[in-house]
Each structure stands twice: as structure tokens, then as C-alpha cells.
Amino acid sequence: MQGNQAMSEGAIYAGAKFFAGYPITPSSEIAEECSKVMLKIGGIYMQMEDEIASIAAVIGASLAGAKAFTATSGPGFSLMQENLGLAVMGEVPCVVIDVQRRGPSTGLSTKPAQGDVMQLRWGRHGDQAVIALCPATVAECFFMTVKAFNFAEKFRVPVIVAPDEIIGHMRENFSPPAPGEVEVVDRKTPSGPPREYLPFTADPDGVAPLASYGSDYVFHVSSSMHGPDGCSNNDPDNAAWRVAQLHRKIEMHRDEIVICKTFSTEDADILLIAYGATTRASRAAALELRKRGVGAGVLQLITLWPFADKEVAMLGARAKAVIVPEMNYGGQIAGEVQKVLGSGADIRRVNSYNGEIITPQDILQVMKM
């Protein structure tokens, strides 16, 4: 199965009933798959006029009670930022798949990159937080898309799944699990009298129940600062509470959200920190280093945002050197690693930004081996 297909199947497994999108390489197979499957499962597939309309339709469908998603790549992801900000502010669960390709702009549309890492986190203006996941195998494409829907529903937040072109287009052995084998989470809905419903408060778990448009619960969703009832509110105390709340609901579940994998890190002197396709080159490089008697291990970041600061701190403190291979120019994750480990840490960057894949040899080269 292909990575892109696994993400659409993961979405369907998680209960997605609505896809709106504007096909773009290297994500087009997701739209293609949804165009075939959605009608069969009683869902809706909409091919929109552009990516702005796509994310707008997804937000509308989600507020009407459907699990909804879209898929795109860098240029389309840029167009989605404004409405994604609305989804953050309106606490609308939704999933966006950004299959990363080499930019800037339309760049090399068929070639891989990991240049959107900071855009995933900071693409929207105005002090907000989202969740971003990055699979490295076809199986992870499936399971992390299910997770993305679960997080979106649970925390009423946009969740972005951001593989690179290699992982999106790669095919591997994979059979999806049977229904019920993997946990699927549905959003909390209100049960009290409709007139008393407050959609923008917070239960002890940090999130308010979300009613569906078209139900007995009539409520207002606004991108402007709003009170617990959703209506406009300019009180500074309310604003402070809301901004903090949008961050807090993610921070308080941080350990559940941050997913990492480790490979031979127990005694690692050399720690490779990687995500997406570069994880695989890193693992191959670490195996080669072990053969040559060097204690190397890999920390794979599946959750990119919120950042795995605790995990990086713990494993990084033990390592003599940290290598961060990334398909971007600036070392977008390497910078975060530096922030956690401090300016004195020996952090070596391996960057490719020509549309080519990082090889295990590229990584071994910084070890001068």
C-alpha cells in the first residue's frame, strides 16, 4: 500500500465522512482515493476551487458534526493558514495532511523536502498552537492519521499530518487493522439544556463539549475574541484566559500527544534525531556505526509539535554528539534541539535542499567515517 493511500484509509478508519480538497502533487492520491471511497461509505467528497475553499468547507463540515479533512502540499498549505487560524480560535476539530515537497513557492513539485516544519508550527499569526505529526513508514501513515483525528476530536484543535514526498509516494507491505482494533475517539457533545450550552469554556480536561450545527444547540463561532458563549468579548481577563487556554489544552496533555520512537538509544554516544524519511537513513547510518563499534542510536520524532523537548533533553544529555539530518536548508528541527540542549552542545546538521534524499552515507560523512 502507498503512504498516501494509507493516510486516506486511516482517515476513513478514524471515522472521516467529509473530504474537501484541491489535488496537488505529491498529495493527489489522497484526494483520488477519497473520491472513490467517500461515496461508498455515505460520506462526501468535494473537489473545491482552491485550498482556501477546501479548508473552509472542512471547518464547516466539522462544525456540522462530521469528522472532516483535506490534503495538500506546501503551496496549498500556505493558502490554508488564515482559515486554519479560524479553526484554532473556533476550536474546530479538523485534520490537514501536508505532503511536503521542495520549495520555496511551487519549487520542485515532485521532489521531497522537510521545509514546512516551522510553517506547521507558526504558519498562523497571533500566538496559537496546533499539533503536527510526521510518519516515516506506510504503517505510520495509517496509524498517525487515526491519531490525528483522535487528537483533533479530543482537544478541538487542527492536527496536521506532514510526511514528505518520499513517504507519501512510497509503497510497503501493510494491511489495515480490523475495525475496533485501534482506538477511535469521538468529540464530546453537550447533554444539558441547549439554552445553557457554553461552547467555549473548559472542562477539567481542558476542552468544552462541541455541539453540531443543525442540532438543538444554537451557538456562535467567531474568529474574533469571544467569551464562553461564543459572542464577542473584549474583556482583557477573558482574552488572557482564552489565549492561555488554546495553549493549555495541548500542554496539559503533552505526554499523550508527544509520540517518539527510539532505536538503540540506551547506550548511545551518538544520538541521531530524525523525522519522516530521514529517520530511515538515520537508522541505517546508526546500524553502520554500530558495526564499526560506535554506540549510535536514533530518536525518531513522530510528533513534531508540540516539540519533544523532554525526550531530546534526556537522550541528548547522555550523548557526546547529536546529529540532526533534515531535508531543509536551515535545520528547522536542529534549531529546536539546540534550544533544548544549549549552545555548548555538539550538534551536527546534515541538510539537503536540492530535492534529493539524504542517504546514510551523507550522515556518516559528518562523523568523518
Add this chain to the structure above:
Amino acid sequence: MKIKNNEKRYEVILAGSGGQGLVLSGIMLGEAAVLEGRVVVQTQSYGIASRGGLSLAEVIIDREEIVYQQVQTPDIILTLTEEALEKFAPYADKGIAIFYDTTLAKVRTGEYLTGYPFTQIASDLGNVGSVNILSLGAMITALPMVKTESLAQVIRKRFRGQAQEMNLAMLQAGADLIRKGERTWEPS
């Protein structure tokens, strides 16, 4: 014709031009290996044109987990254009078997270079578009990465009617190209 066969793990590159169906060949080779219970990774690399431009498919077939997804030490390479052959011809000097199309590329000689007019043969047999399956049939007969029957099963699943018949005939024609020769591969 000389080919090394390590029998445990196969790394394959299929190179040519966009539109020749090489990515589909890679997918079908991978599917045939999956039918035989193997672990498979298939990747590709191509430009923005739907026809033309260098297009590559890579397939790794193993019995264990495939960590790095790209081909590092190919066992066999197929090239269907002059551009692709130019890029990969140096591999033949390293003892890597190269199958190439003599219709679209200049003839080269060497121990590990095997040229057939795949495109011409496919055209003579009635469908130039099946050159991908014809050449794949030759490759898996020369280096038995998967059984011909597994690939036939994949063809029967993917195609219907006339297309199925045509592609099964192409697979057979590709296999015959090799079987008519004496020795198909040498154990390493």
C-alpha cells in the same frame, strides 16, 4: 549475460522516461513479491512532466525489515532510454547487471550489459505500451526475484479483458527472450 544472484535480498532500479510505465512495473514487481510473502519497499522519482523526463522506480525485496527505503547496491537495473542508460552504464563496470533497450539507446557491449530491442518487440507484438511488462518478464526470468506466475497473478488482478491477455502475452514474450539463451544467471 552475467548476473550475480544473492537470493536473499534484491535491489532493483527501473529507469526510463515518464510514460513508459516503469513506476507501474515497480509496483507490480513489488506486489508479486508480497504475494510470495516477502518484505517490499517501492519508491519512485520523476519530474513534473506526465510524459518525458527521467523517471525511476526502485524496488527492494527482502526477507527482513527494510530500514533505508532507497536502493543502495542494485542487483539489476533496467534502462529503457539512452538518457537512463548513460546514467547507469557505469554500474555495469561494478558488476551490476544492466538490461537495456536497444531500440531507444545506442548499443553498448560488456559482460554485465544485456541489450534487447524491448520497445521494438512490444510494438511488433501489438502494443508498445506494454514494453514495461515485456522487459520485466525478461528481468525476472534472468534473475528470479519473483516467480513468473506471481507476476501473472498480479496482471490478472490489475487488468481485464484484452489488456489482461496482451500483458500476459508480453510477460511470456519477455520470459522467452531469456529462456532461448543458455545460461540465465550465475550464483555469486
